[in-house]
Each structure stands twice: as structure tokens, then as C-alpha cells.
Amino acid sequence: MGGRFFFWLVMTFLLFLFVMLGVKHGAVQSSWGEALMALFRTGNNDDLIYFIWHLRLPKILAALAVGGALAVSGVILQNILRNPLASSFTLGLSQGAAFGATFSIIVMGSGMGSGLLMGNLGMVAFGAFAGAMLSALIILLFSFVKGMTPQGLILAGVAMSAFFSACTMLLQYFSTDTQLAAAVFWTFGDLGKGSWSEALTVLAVMAAGVLFALRHSWDYNAVQWGEMHAEGLGVEVKKIRIYSLIVTSLMSAFATAYYGVIGFVGLIAPHMVRMMFRHTGHSFLIPASALLGGVFLLGADTLAQMVFYPLALPVGVITAFAGVPMFLFILMKRSIKNGKG
Amino acid sequence: MVKADNVGFRLKNGRKILDGVTLGLKSSEICVVIGPNGAGKSTLMKVMNGIIKPTDGRVNIGDECVSGMQRRDIAKKIAYLPQTTHPVPCSVYETVLLGRKPYMSWYPKRHDYEMTEAVMCELGISAMRDKCVTELSGGEFQKILIARAMVQKADILMLDEPINHLDVKNQLEIMDTAERVTKEHGLSTMIVLHDLNLALRYADSVLLMDGGRPLYCGEKDSLSEEKLSEAYGINISVKKIDDRSVVMY
Numbered sequence: 001m002g003g004r005f006f007f008w009l010v011m012t013f014l015l016f017l018f019v020m021l022g023v024k025h026g027a028v029q030s031s032w033g034e035a036l037m038a039l040f041r042t043g044n045n046d047d048l049i050y051f052i053w054h055l056r057l058p059k060i061l062a063a064l065a066v067g068g069a070l071a072v073s074g075v076i077l078q079n080i081l082r083n084p085l086a087s088s089f090t091l092g093l094s095q096g097a098a099f100g101a102t103f104s105i106i107v108m109g110s111g112m113g114s115g116l117l118m119g120n121l122g123m124v125a126f127g128a129f130a131g132a133m134l135s136a137l138i139i140l141l142f143s144f145v146k147g148m149t150p151q152g153l154i155l156a157g158v159a160m161s162a163f164f165s166a167c168t169m170l171l172q173y174f175s176t177d178t179q180l181a182a183a184v185f186w187t188f189g190d191l192g193k194g195s196w197s198e199a200l201t202v203l204a205v206m207a208a209g210v211l212f213a214l215r216h217s218w219d220y221n222a223v224q225w226g227e228m229h230a231e232g233l234g235v236e237v238k239k240i241r242i243y244s245l246i247v248t249s250l251m252s253a254f255a256t257a258y259y260g261v262i263g264f265v266g267l268i269a270p271h272m273v274r275m276m277f278r279h280t281g282h283s284f285l286i287p288a289s290a291l292l293g294g295v296f297l298l299g300a301d302t303l304a305q306m307v308f309y310p311l312a313l314p315v316g317v318i319t320a321f322a323g324v325p326m327f328l329f330i331l332m333k334r335s336i337k338n339g340k341g
Numbered sequence: 342m343v344k345a346d347n348v349g350f351r352l353k354n355g356r357k358i359l360d361g362v363t364l365g366l367k368s369s370e371i372c373v374v375i376g377p378n379g380a381g382k383s384t385l386m387k388v389m390n391g392i393i394k395p396t397d398g399r400v401n402i403g404d405e406c407v408s409g410m411q412r413r414d415i416a417k418k419i420a421y422l423p424q425t426t427h428p429v430p431c432s433v434y435e436t437v438l439l440g441r442k443p444y445m446s447w448y449p450k451r452h453d454y455e456m457t458e459a460v461m462c463e464l465g466i467s468a469m470r471d472k473c474v475t476e477l478s479g480g481e482f483q484k485i486l487i488a489r490a491m492v493q494k495a496d497i498l499m500l501d502e503p504i505n506h507l508d509v510k511n512q513l514e515i516m517d518t519a520e521r522v523t524k525e526h527g528l529s530t531m532i533v534l535h536d537l538n539l540a541l542r543y544a545d546s547v548l549l550m551d552g553g554r555p556l557y558c559g560e561k562d563s564l565s566e567e568k569l570s571e572a573y574g575i576n577i578s579v580k581k582i583d584d585r586s587v588v589m590y
Binding site (some may be wrong): 214216218219220221222224225226228229231232233234235236278279280281283 | 390440442447473493
């Protein structure tokens with residue numbers, strides 16, 4: 001119990017720290033005093049008030065919402081597919097979204113508005129959403145195939161991932177330089193793409209997803225023991241698996257549609273919580289991963305702002321640098337465990 | 342009481358896995374299901390538990406047909422422990438508490454915790470409540486799973502090969518526990534076993550299966566050597582030593 005209290009305490013501290021750093025740091029430099037005054041809409045630096053309230057705070061909210069959504073998606077997918085490497089990224093949902101966005105930019109011309117690379121964010125987001133949902137739908141259809149195992153679903157995800165990547169490359173091959181630039185820019189996961197409305201939308205979807213996951217947290221605890229055990233405990237495993245796939249697809253699709261491909265958060269956050277609390281059930285794992293995912297993404301974004309200041313890196317680059325070693329570590333740990341077994 | 346009435350199950354290719362099994366479980370009694378590998382013992386347990394729908398016949402719990410019942414409602418009547426391969430890393434207490442799943446909506450309530458404490462106390466496992474189940478011995482682990490099944494407060498207990506991979510001492514301890522809870526709580530217990538000696542020692546009634554069909558169903562004392570020999574395809578004799586049936590082969 002003490003460990004959990006300490007966890008919430010540290011997370012709250014880190015959340016506060018990264019929110020304050022996120023408020024202070026940006027393209028326009030300011031002192032701590034100026035930033036705090038602008039945060040409370042006092043002082044006379046109207047530009048800074050505008051930047052904080054219209055750019056930095058929506059970005060902070062987006063980091064927390066997207067990080068939470070991807071982390072909870074990861075927790076659920078790893079449980080229902082009984083594979084620690086499952087996430088919306090490894091299942092091909094992100095690649096489906098990238099294809100949808102690329103299709104929207106190159107074929108529908110959505111990225112060409114008013115001289116900006118991201119001319120029509122709404123259309124691109126819709127394309128990405130459709131792509132992610134198409135990928136999710138195919139995975140869902142596979143889940144209805146009689147005798148399809150969770151491992152089979154993961155492999156189907158890998159195949160979908162490769163398919164959508166190939167489709168994206170094909171479209172890019174036939175695009176103009178400007179279209180290509182817009183499409184590539186979109187695939188960089190970047191939290192600065194949306195405004196309050198996008199951040200609030202993802203937050204609402206994330207909150208609904210977390211509530212769904214918490215409602216079924218004890219079902220997930222039972223599913224951990226295997227399908228037969230869960231059925232014996234009164235869990236309708238097939239139903240839970242399908243509903244969970246739909247909910248995680250929606251969470252990932254909304255997050256990716258507005259903010260691009262941000263990989264590995266769904267892998268890092270749940271596994272960090274599991275490493276800290278080895279015996280924990282899902283009623284703790286779900287909220288803890290949501291918070292850690294949000295704080296991690298916010299921290300990664302703050303780092304992305306500060307490393308090459310004034311140049312801001314896309315946050316997806318930072319999460320990938322942190323995520324790939326984690327992915328390999330889990331893979332190694334599993335192999336060693338299997339070798340011993 | 343659960344009753345299977347002329348139950349059959351065949352695969353899509355027409356192969357019969359179960360054929361014409363009729364079985365009723367009585368309260369305070371242990372029915373042991375024996376038979377060679379592939380006889381359909383575990384499938385029968387899954388059919389009786391509603392996990393697999395029978396293609397012929399029906400299974401009733403009281404007056405209700407299992408096929409039409411919600412899983413949650415079945416779990417309140419039947420506590421089913423399938424063959425277990427690997428324990429999941431969680432505490433003993435949480436594992437036992439999981440048995441209250443059929444009664445939970447969002448979270449366990451006070452009553453669920455009290456029930457868990459009571460069962461753990463009854464089985465003498467309270468001292469290991471904070472241990473991780475992956476750190477337990479095979480015997481301790483099986484005992485925890487029986488505690489989890491007891492917490493379900495079902496009238497019917499189904500154990501599928503609960504003593505696999507256990508040493509003799511632990512086998513006896515688990516079977517003693519199953520017998521004790523059956524008698525003390527008036528449960529109707531069905532156990533799939535491979536060990537014929539333990540089957541005859543603990544059973545009140547025996548179902549001998551072969552090729553999906555019941556070869557014998559009834560009192561253990563009336564089970565003939567011929568039927569056993571026919572099912573397993575080897576010569577099996579049953580001797581009485583100190584008033585106990587001992588199977589020799």
C-alpha cells in the first residue's frame with residue numbers, strides 16, 4: 001500500500017513539474033515570473049498569454065490525453081491478446097491511421113490548403129481515423145474466425161502493419177514533393193497539431209475508455225489466468241475481447257488521427273507499472289498506466305522542446321528512442337524466461 | 342443438482358467426442374471421471390459447465406438448461422477449475438478474491454472480502470496471503486485454486502485433473518481437501534483423475550469413459566476389472582487390501 005501511495009505522490013510531482021515546464025518552454029522565451037503571470041492571465045504580455053492559453057496548455061492536455069489513451073489501450077490489448085508486446089502500434093492501428101492520413105493528403109489534396117503543410121487538419125484527421133478503424137475492423141474480423149488464437153491476432157496485426165506501410169509508400173511514390181512533405185510531416189507524431197477542441201475530444205474518448213476498462217478490470221484479472229479459468233469465473237471472454245478491441249481501436253484512432261503516429265507509449269507505460277508493482281491487478285494497473293502514460297508523453301514532449309532549442313523535435317522520435325530498448329528488453333526477458341522454463 | 346441427459350458432442354467433421362453420456366451429481370458426493378487419454382473426460386466437464394454446447398442431449402442445473410444460462414449465473418452454481426499450466430503473478434489473497442468475480446460489478450464489496458478471509462482461514466492458508474502465487478509449491482498452488490473455487494459459493498465443484506504434476510503427499514493433501522469441503526459444505530463434486538487408485542479411494546461414484554462413451558457409471562464397488570481392462574486396453578485387476586480397493590496392472 002505504501003508503495004502505491006509513493007507512486008501516486010511521485011506521479012503527481014512529475015505531473016506538476018512537467019506541466020510547469022510545458023507552460024514555460026516554447027518558441028517564445030519567458031521567465032518563470034512572466035510565464036506564471038500569463039498563466040493566470042495577469043500582466044500585460046498579451047502575446048505570452050495567447051501562446052500559453054492557445055498553444056501550450058492545449059498541448060499539455062493533449063499529451064496527457066493521448067499518453068493516457070495509448071497506455072490504457074496497451075494494457076487492455078496486452079491482456080485480451082495475452083501478449084506483452086501488444087499495443088495499437090504493434091497491431092497496425094497506427095500504420096492504418098498513417099495510410100488514411102497519407103491518402104487524404106495525397107489523393108484528396110487535404111494537405112494543400114493556404115500554403116501550410118497541414119492545410120485541412122479535419123480532413124486529414126478523418127482520413128487517419130478511417131484508416132485506423134479499417135485496420136481495427138480487419139483485426140476484429142479475424143477475431144471472429146473460429147479457432148483464431150490471440151497469437152494469431154498479433155500476427156494478423158503484424159501483417160496489417162506491413163500492408164498499410166506498403167500502401168503508404170506506394171502513395172508517397174506517386175506524390176509531388178509538396179504532397180510528400182505534408183504526408184511525412186503528418187506521420188511525425190506531434191502534439192502541437194491540435195487546439196483545445198482536439199485535445200478535449202481525445203480526453204473525452206480517453207476518459208470513456210478508462211471507465212470501460214475499470215468496469216472490466218476484474219474481468220481482465222480473470223482473463224489473465226486463461227480463457228477456461230475466466231469462463232469458469234463467469235466471464236464472457238469472447239464478448240469482452242470484442243468490446244475491448246472496439247474501445248482500444250477508438251482510443252488509438254482518435255489519438256492518432258489528431259496527433260499522428262506516436263509509438264511505444266502503450267508498451268512503456270504498462271510495463272513500467274508492472275515492473276514497479278509485480279503483483280498488481282488491473283484495478284490499479286489501468287489508472288496507474290493512464291497517468292504514467294500521460295506524464296511520460298508530457299515529459300517526452302518537454303524534452304523534445306528543450307534538446308535542440310529553438311528547434312522542437314516531434315515527440316514521436318523521443319518515444320521511439322525510449323520505446324525500442326524497452327521492446328527489446330521485454331523480448332529478451334521473455335526469451336530468457338522461456339529458456340529457463 | 343446438475344444432470345447430463347444423453348449428452349453428445351460431435352465436431353463439424355462428424356467425429357464424435359461425446360456420445361450418450363448420462364450423469365447426475367449428488368450433494369455431498371464425489372463423482373470421479375476416469376478413462377484413457379482422449380476418452381472425452383475434460384470435454385464432458387466443459388459441456389456440463391456450459392463452456393461447450395452439446396450437439397445432442399441437454400445439461401440441466403435444477404430446472405434450468407445450462408445452454409440458456411449466462412456465464413455469470415453458471416459460475417454462481419458451478420465452480421470449475423480447468424487444468425492449470427502456469428500461475429499468474431499476483432498475490433494469494435487476490436487470487437482467492439477473484440473467486441468472487443461472478444458476484445462483482447465494478448469492485449469487490451465488503452462481503453466479498455469477508456468471504457475470502459473466511460475461506461482462507463478454513464483452509465489454513467491465511468499465513469501466505471501476501472505471497473506471490475508464482476512462488477508457491479505445486480500443492481500450495483492447487484490449494485489456493487480450490488480456495489478460489491470455494492469462494493464462488495457454488496453448490497457444484499468441478500476439478501479437471503487437479504493433482505497433475507504433484508508428488509504423492511501433495512496429491513493426498515489436495516484430494517483430502519476436496520473430500521473435506523465436499524462433505525462439510527454438501528457440495529456435488531466431479532473430479533477428472535488419471536490415478537485409478539486415488540479414484541477408487543476418494544470416489545463415491547465413478548464414471549468410466551472410453552472413446553467418448555460411458556463404459557460404466559455407478560457405485561465404485563461395482564466397477565468391474567473387465568470394464569477397466571476394456572477401457573485401458575491392458576489387464577487390470579482390483580484387489581481388496583485392508584478394506585481398500587487397490588488397482589494393479
